[in-house]
Amino acid sequence: MKVRDAFFEVLRSHGITTVFGNPGSNELPLLRDFPDDFRYVLALHEGAAIAMADGYALATGRPSLVNLHAAAGTGNAMGNLTNTQSGHVPVVVTSGQQARRYTALNALLTNVDATALAEPLVKWSCEPLRPEDVPQALSQGILLAGSAPAGPVYLSLPLDDWDHQADPGALKHLKARTVQGDPVVSEPALDLLRRRLTGAANPVMVVGPGIDDATGWDGACRLADRLALPVFVAPSPSRCPFPTRHPGYRGVLPSDIPAVARHFDGHDLVVAFGAAIFRYHAFEEGDYLPPGTELWAVTSDPDEATRAPFGRILVGNPSDALARLTETVPARHRPPPPPLERTSRLNEAGPAFSAEAIVDALDAAKDESTVLAHEWTSVDTTWDRFDISRPGSLYFPASGGLGWGLPAAIGLQLGDPSRRVLAMLGDGALHYTVSALWTAARYRVPVVFVVARNGEYGALKKFTQAMQAPGVPGLELPGIDITGIASAYGISATRIDTLDALTAAVTAALATDEPHLIEVPQQPLTAS
Known part of the structure; x- marks a missing residue:
């Protein structure tokens, strides 16, 4: 041989x-x-x-x-x-x-x-x-x-x-040969967290990509219910690790130090599972935690644990830790946190639509098994409007590098044909790896690609405001025929002009066994 x-x-x-x-x-x-x-x-x-x-x-x-x-x-x-x-x-x-x-x-x-x-x-x-x-x-x-x-x-x-x-x-x-390479937190170490959590007056939970599996979701939901915990998703997440319609769900934490700390005001304990502490992005000076607040966390990554600038970190499988804690932490008899207030579905007239309205139209088109490959970076944390109810349902480029979403959607669909993949792309992100459309067409990978066209790098425009950097060149993307490019690669492409048409087009495309691209006009930042 x-x-x-x-x-x-x-x-x-x-x-x-x-x-x-x-x-x-x-x-x-x-x-x-x-x-x-x-x-x-x-x-x-x-x-x-x-x-x-x-x-x-x-x-x-x-x-x-x-x-x-x-x-x-x-x-x-x-x-x-x-x-x-x-x-x-x-x-x-x-x-x-x-x-x-x-x-x-x-x-x-x-x-x-x-x-x-x-x-x-x-x-x-x-x-x-x-x-x-x-x-x-x-x-x-x-x-x-x-x-x-x-x-x-x-x-x-x-x-x-x-x-x-x-x-x-x-x-x-x-x-x-085999290797069982999934260490768990030792029982003595987990007992320290168990006792601290039991003695906390007003704890809050933070969850990250490391628990986006069936065990992690079940453990996080049961622990939140058992202790009436509010639950945040850690900053800059690459996955959705908690159901967005759970009563305790409080959304994605912001990405700067003082804003994260403000969300912990009034809580004496923060318990985090499956998240780096923390993946900040927008730079602002401040203290990591409010006075009187302590953080404990569980991660499988020793590097994440040792680079955390504060907190007591346990190294081991965070989903396993959640499951074990849920079985042994005494229940707290107090009212659950009130559910988030949610606005009704937006139905704007156009000709261009807000990101929120587009998300609402997409949410109406998908079902609970749909997988979202998300590289629409100007609306990277608009999860509150999506009904996400099972693990492995949303993925975002983990380091923020563009060009991942379109081809990753193809890999996600090939890896699990039982769940249909809906790729949400900005018109800027699309072109980093636009040639992947050829692969989708060549192998008949039935991803539905939705491209929000605002003719600009919208995420960067937001940062020019936050960083007080006016007059930056190279942020406009006029004159690109997105549906024409998709058609040239062999993808059936449609440009829609109403939100009802968007929902209908995505619903129909998800029911076929062919790839489709749907372009929807998005309001540019200046008109938002």
Whole structure:
């Protein structure tokens, strides 16, 4: 058996039979005579390829694989790799290296100092010392990517390794081995939090992406009910980790230090699960907590725990911690927090619509199983208007890097065909990886892409006001034919002019098995 065959055998043993990629000459020896039981999903740009693999891993809950072209292809992918790293997504990133003899000569397409190229955006980086070590490196990378805290790994693979003979005895052990890499908080440590929570006079809970699973949702809801807790989503979230119609839901925290602290006024204890403490964005000076408030948190990421500037942090699976606390914390007999006041559905006349009205129209079109791939950054925290009632229903670029949402939606749909994916994109974000529309058309991936067209970088315009930076150039995006571009890539595209038409168009598109793009006019910032 050759190294190439052993490589695919290791992938099969982990249930990985989909490869995302954009090939180059260094990768051809691996890809020749591609196995019939594998699926290759072609992206026209490496940034789109890695975001597709990211979305696929999110949907399946297992490591995915993307194959890139040497240093240049890896470089093209690194913008979206920041989202994969920040989102703790288990993606195995492979790239082809020049022939071993040529790398010392820095021949064309040599990946110079390959193991350092993807740092610090990966958990581990490797170029095997010998061809025979390729299967071992792949096995290690898959297991490490999926171990807590999950995250991407990087393998640089020389093009002349694939026809070498593999070690069949070593391969047998690699295919059988497993790693249970999900440590939990020790009972003595959790008991400290349990006692602190039991003794708190007025606690509040903060939840983050790390509990966006069935166990985490159930535990958070039950703990909120048991203790009558108000519940906030942590700042700058990449996922929705709590039902937005739960009586305790209080929305997404703002992203500056003093505004977050103000939301904790009157609370003696903040308990956070599955969130970094905290992912601030808009800069404002201030103290992290109001006087008399203490924070405790649980995260699976030791780096998140140790860089937190305040609080007492426990390291372990936060969903597991919630489930154990819920079973053992005494109930508090006090009135639940009053539900958020919600405005009725907006029905504006147009010709352009507010973001809130567009969200209302989309919410009316989706159902509880719909997955939202959200890269409409000028309205990144407008979740209060969506009815989100189950885990894994909303995803946002975890590091804020644009160009993730469109291809990630394709990966999400391929990873879980049982749930339809609705991508919400700004007209600025769309064009970072617009070529991914070709992949959706080529493989008939039935994502519904809704593009809000306001002809500007709306999120940046908001920041020019907050940062008192008038007169910034390059914020206008006039004259782009979005539906024409989509049609050229083979996507059925529609431009609507009423909110009822938007709801109807999205509802109809979600009922088909083909991709669709729907453009809706959004009020620019100056008219909001």
